[in-house]
Amino acid sequence: MTRIDQFESVFKSADKPVFRYEPFAVGSALAVTDLDGDGAESFRSLVRKYLGASGEEGLPSLQVVRGDEFGSIEDCLKIIDRDKPGLICTYRGLHSDCWRWGHSLGSYVEVLTQTVNIPVLVFPHPGSAAALSADGDDCSRVMAMTDHLAGDSRLVNAALFFTPARGTLHLTNIEDEQVFERYMAAIEKIPSVDSAAVRENLLFRILKEARDYIQSCRAVVAEQGLEVEILEAIELGMHVEDYRQLVVAGEIDLLVMNTREVDQLAMHGLAYTLAVELCDIPLLLL
Numbered sequence: 001m002t003r004i005d006q007f008e009s010v011f012k013s014a015d016k017p018v019f020r021y022e023p024f025a026v027g028s029a030l031a032v033t034d035l036d037g038d039g040a041e042s043f044r045s046l047v048r049k050y051l052g053a054s055g056e057e058g059l060p061s062l063q064v065v066r067g068d069e070f071g072s073i074e075d076c077l078k079i080i081d082r083d084k085p086g087l088i089c090t091y092r093g094l095h096s097d098c099w100r101w102g103h104s105l106g107s108y109v110e111v112l113t114q115t116v117n118i119p120v121l122v123f124p125h126p127g128s129a130a131a132l133s134a135d136g137d138d139c140s141r142v143m144a145m146t147d148h149l150a151g152d153s154r155l156v157n158a159a160l161f162f163t164p165a166r167g168t169l170h171l172t173n174i175e176d177e178q179v180f181e182r183y184m185a186a187i188e189k190i191p192s193v194d195s196a197a198v199r200e201n202l203l204f205r206i207l208k209e210a211r212d213y214i215q216s217c218r219a220v221v222a223e224q225g226l227e228v229e230i231l232e233a234i235e236l237g238m239h240v241e242d243y244r245q246l247v248v249a250g251e252i253d254l255l256v257m258n259t260r261e262v263d264q265l266a267m268h269g270l271a272y273t274l275a276v277e278l279c280d281i282p283l284l285l286l
Contacts, residue, residue: 021224027085032079067095145256211234247281
């Protein structure tokens with residue numbers, strides 16, 4: 001058996017990840033705003049529209065924390081600890097004017113996403129050019145984006161929760177091109193290995209794993225009777241612009257991303273960069 005055959009044998013013998021459907025459990029949601037009166041009510045209506053995208057069944061309860069109810073990040077964290085929501089909904093530049101200069105999450109959102117182990121749905125600031133309204137277009141095109149999709153049922157289930165009937169879910173797997181090339185550079189230094197064949201086979205297997213997983217997503221979604229169209233984008237990439245182009249091309253209404261590894265609280269580098277740069281669409285940060 002050649003070394004290439006050994007590589008293929010390892011890949012083929014590995015268990016193929018299969019999507020496992022489990023409704024994304026929110027239970028209760030907390031909308032945090034620095035507005036009062038009509039402004040707070042408008043934000044509540046916007047949040048409710050997004051939470052109701054998948055229908056009335058399983059619609060979480062929604063509580064609103066208004067601007068006069070907290071004056072510091074510490075106060076905000078105390079309210080979250082008291083209410084224990086399953087989802088926090090807020091926007092960039094909360095209790096700040098940093099949104100005026102574009103690419104910033106603001107101190108409140110940065111603390112929430114890096115200290116609280118609760119998904120955060122982040123909207124553009126209500127005063128920005130990208131502000132959304134409850135009277136605007138529905139959230140009909142959702143994208144789940146990651147650099148390793150296979151086996152990530154939580155990410156897909158979260159995206160499905162926000163995708164309405166007859167909506168479109170884009171499953172996007174962008175493998176890190178820099179990491180791939182670093183491994184290939186090491187392999188190319190092994191004289192006994194046909195590095196060109198390894199490159200072709202390794203890339204095929206890596207991308208095939210994502211394709212097979214997406215096929216299992218389609219099959220399970222159909223079995224569950226969910227009227228959701230699933231589109232896919234699977235490729236190598238490494239620049240924020242690669243991600244931005246996919247978002248723009250798909251006219252995405254909500255981007256769903258993992259923001260941290262299992263053993264860390266701080267947002268990992270790519271997620272933070274995307275969260276800061278993609279400032280004109282809502283983000284669900286898991």
